[in-house]
Amino acid sequence: MAIFNDVDTFQELNDAIQFSKDNGEHDTINITGDSILSEQLLLINEDVGLVVNGNGCAVSGNNGKRIFFVKNGTFALDGLSFQDGKAQGTNSGVFGFEDLPSNLGISDFDFNNAVFQIQFLA
Structure with a gap:
């Protein structure tokens, strides 16, 4: 299992997502500061x-x-606030799913000025 601690910038969050998908292990990302997405x-x-x-x-x-956009797998979120998420066209504002993840858990969250839409793409 890989644990990514002290993730508090866009780049660190993006890097943790990249490393987690490439390592073949169950992973945990611990966000420790607010992040504003530049892309x-x-x-x-x-x-x-x-x-x-x-x-x-x-x-x-x-x-x-x-x-967030989830293609597949087991994905869980806990204790995260989503702010100012927006997307146009077929993209989802906060979450997008290509296929329903095999196991999805979302708990203790807050949406602030974010378009909440779960979209499944065929």
Whole structure:
């Protein structure tokens, strides 16, 4: 299992998502500070499993970015605030799913000025 601690910037969050999808292990990302997206985060494609612990922090879509897009796998979010997520066209504002993840858990979250839409793409 890989644990990514002290994730508090867009780049650190994006890097943790990249490393987690490439390592073939169950992973945990511990967010420790608010992040503002300068571009969309990488696609989450986790074959084994990914847990994102928000620790009460916020991720902002900066009024123009989708916050998370999950392709497949086991994905869980806890204690995260979603702010200012926005997307146009077929992209989802906060979450997008290519296929329904095999196991999805979302708990203790807050949406602030974010378009909440779960979209499944065929």
